[in-house]
Amino acid sequence: MNAATTQEQRQSISEDDVTIIIGLEVHVQLDTKSKLFCGCSTEFGAPPNTQTCVVCTGAPGSLPVINQQALRLSIKTGLALNCEIARFTKWDRKNYFYPDLPKGYQISQFDKPICGLGYLDLFDQRDKSKTRRVVLERAHLEEDAGKSIHDESKQGGNSRIDLNRTGTPLLEIVTQPDMRSAAEARAFLNELKLILTYLEVSDCNMQQGNLRCDGNINLHIRVDGQQIATPIVEIKNMNSFRAAERALDYEAVRQLELWKQNGLTISDAPKQTRGWDAATQTTTLQREKEASADYRYFPDPDLIAVTLSEEEIDSIRSEIDRLPAQWREELIGQHGLKPYDADVMVGQGRGVIDYFLNVAEGCGNSKMAANWIGQEVLRFLNESEATIESYPITSTQMTELLTRVVGGELDQTRAKEVLEQMIEFQLEVQSAMDKLGIKPVDNQEIEALCQQLINENPQVIEQIKGGNAKAVGALIGKARKLNPNASPGLVKNTILKMVGG
Amino acid sequence: MSDSIDRETVEQVARLACIDLPASRVDETAKQLAEILEYVGQLEQVSLPDDVEPFFGATESVNAIRKDELSPSVARPDILSNAPDSDGEFYQVPPVF
Numbered sequence: 001m002n003a004a005t006t007q008e009q010r011q012s013i014s015e016d017d018v019t020i021i022i023g024l025e026v027h028v029q030l031d032t033k034s035k036l037f038c039g040c041s042t043e044f045g046a047p048p049n050t051q052t053c054v055v056c057t058g059a060p061g062s063l064p065v066i067n068q069q070a071l072r073l074s075i076k077t078g079l080a081l082n083c084e085i086a087r088f089t090k091w092d093r094k095n096y097f098y099p100d101l102p103k104g105y106q107i108s109q110f111d112k113p114i115c116g117l118g119y120l121d122l123f124d125q126r127d128k129s130k131t132r133r134v135v136l137e138r139a140h141l142e143e144d145a146g147k148s149i150h151d152e153s154k155q156g157g158n159s160r161i162d163l164n165r166t167g168t169p170l171l172e173i174v175t176q177p178d179m180r181s182a183a184e185a186r187a188f189l190n191e192l193k194l195i196l197t198y199l200e201v202s203d204c205n206m207q208q209g210n211l212r213c214d215g216n217i218n219l220h221i222r223v224d225g226q227q228i229a230t231p232i233v234e235i236k237n238m239n240s241f242r243a244a245e246r247a248l249d250y251e252a253v254r255q256l257e258l259w260k261q262n263g264l265t266i267s268d269a270p271k272q273t274r275g276w277d278a279a280t281q282t283t284t285l286q287r288e289k290e291a292s293a294d295y296r297y298f299p300d301p302d303l304i305a306v307t308l309s310e311e312e313i314d315s316i317r318s319e320i321d322r323l324p325a326q327w328r329e330e331l332i333g334q335h336g337l338k339p340y341d342a343d344v345m346v347g348q349g350r351g352v353i354d355y356f357l358n359v360a361e362g363c364g365n366s367k368m369a370a371n372w373i374g375q376e377v378l379r380f381l382n383e384s385e386a387t388i389e390s391y392p393i394t395s396t397q398m399t400e401l402l403t404r405v406v407g408g409e410l411d412q413t414r415a416k417e418v419l420e421q422m423i424e425f426q427l428e429v430q431s432a433m434d435k436l437g438i439k440p441v442d443n444q445e446i447e448a449l450c451q452q453l454i455n456e457n458p459q460v461i462e463q464i465k466g467g468n469a470k471a472v473g474a475l476i477g478k479a480r481k482l483n484p485n486a487s488p489g490l491v492k493n494t495i496l497k498m499v500g501g
Numbered sequence: 502m503s504d505s506i507d508r509e510t511v512e513q514v515a516r517l518a519c520i521d522l523p524a525s526r527v528d529e530t531a532k533q534l535a536e537i538l539e540y541v542g543q544l545e546q547v548s549l550p551d552d553v554e555p556f557f558g559a560t561e562s563v564n565a566i567r568k569d570e571l572s573p574s575v576a577r578p579d580i581l582s583n584a585p586d587s588d589g590e591f592y593q594v595p596p597v598f
């Protein structure tokens with residue numbers, strides 16, 4: 001492993017010889033009212049330094065006390081991620097100096113994290129009929145630091161510090177280096193975020209920093225029968241999943257090019273920290289916090305350990321509702337959705353699933369409900385950046401509309417016009433139909449209409465008589481113009497019957 | 502256990518702890534630290550049965566847990582009065598970079 005290679009050997013590498021190795025660390029802000037060790041609010045957006053106290057600013061003599069809800073949300077997350085849950089867990093001090101860390105240490109967990117080994121299964125990005133398992137190393141509960149606002153003018157002005165965020169509970173989820181592409185890392189992040197939102201443990205708002213991720217990446221390269229590993233790089237500042245994917249992609253290419261030039265392996269160079277620069281779409285070397293590698297963890301003497309009983313863990317387990325993977329299975333198995341459609345729907349969150357279930361059950365046609373929600377509803381939500389909760393058509397109204405389609409009263413094209421009217425003028429189904437002048441057409445009217453079409457279009461009729469039944473299609477549009485309420489299917493069948501086809 | 506502590510270790514510890522230790526006091530500090538470690542090291546002479554679990558804190562009690570409830574924060578002028586420098590809203594610190 002990691003033997004020296006020649007320039008010639010390195011240039012002969014093909015894509016198949018390179019494996020990308022990625023591990024992620026994800027920080028999730030748990031959705032508690034108060035901070036991890038004190039009663040200060042975690043509400044985002046308050047004026048600076050109005051949500052702090054002696055505990056979260058680390059005044060001497062103050063004592064932290066652990067927040068029960070933070071424990072519960074951590075355990076809930078751990079259970080959903082198939083983690084071993086600790087029966088004994090404790091907190092340690094991670095020592096470093098930084099202006100937004102008022103105590104000079106962060107309360108974190110070192111050797112007794114609340115959640116141990118777990119895993120998360122993902123669709124294989126190369127073949128979605130298969131899954132890939134990402135093993136989770138651990139998930140531990142720690143406090144957040146404050147926020148530094150640096151002088152952007154480059155005049156060397158002071159940095160300003162806001163400690164409102166200091167002490168907010170974070171769950172740090174650490175994966176093993178199991179991901180093999182940037183796309184897979186992004187898929188992991190998407191699925192993790194989905195699970196966290198289904199669990200309602202975090203709102204995962206990345207703009208507010210409630211979900212942050214760092215990535216560790218290097219390459220394993222096969223050279224003449226031996227395998228070498230490039231130096232590991234930790235990438236910080238990947239503030240969206242798209243940025244994470246791009247940063248990791250960029251870094252994989254950079255590492256390969258660099259290795260081809262200098263041949264340095266993991267044994268030759270220490271781990272490096274690089275930051276993703278969205279402006280230039282590159283990673284750049286970050287200045288190391290001096291001696292940051294030596295955190296000198298030790299048990300926090302201000303805190304005592306927490307023990308968890310089977311009953312407590314079981315009671316939290318019983319609060320876990322179906323997770324995204326189970327919903328996909330149910331939508332495919334019980335409601336006949338295609339895997340792709342089920343995945344899209346689950347990806348929209350619980351609200352859309354509930355909406356679908358209501359409509360599917362109400363109109364009695366899951367497939368139609370899935371199509372309408374997959375197309376009409378989701379398109380509207382995407383275009384208007386709305387959520388299902390603010391969608392103007394309730395599931396009851398949608399059920400009524402689709403019930404009329406199922407019953408043959410409306411065809412799908414007309415029903416879409418009705419839906420447009422309902423949205424634009426805030427109408428009930430019937431009022432929208434009235435407004436469009438939609439009313440049932442009786443058989444006599446249909447027959448009269450068809451007779452007229454037959455009389456006016458002798459050429460088409462000749463074609464039909466000549467055995468080309470498909471030619472009737474040319475008359476459907478004309479029928480719609482004469483009477484928009486006439487069902488195209490009915491018109492088609494009636495003409496064929498009258499012509500004697 | 503009377504391991505001596507070398508100058509390098511003392512300097513490293515001082516750096517990690519952000520303590521300005523004059524070079525003239527490094528030897529003296531090394532000696533003091535060694536004495537402290539030796540004193541604490543006496544504990545290692547106690548023989549323990551193998552099945553004793555390690556002890557992580559100064560007390561055996563566990564589970565001091567509070568409900569997720571809000572309590573008033575400290576008024577900003579009061580909390581900022583602890584700061585060496587502030588603008589009334591933020592703590593002010595020398596530029597980090």
Ligand SMILES: [Zn+2]
Nearest residue numbers: 038040053056
């Ligand atoms: Zn506080």
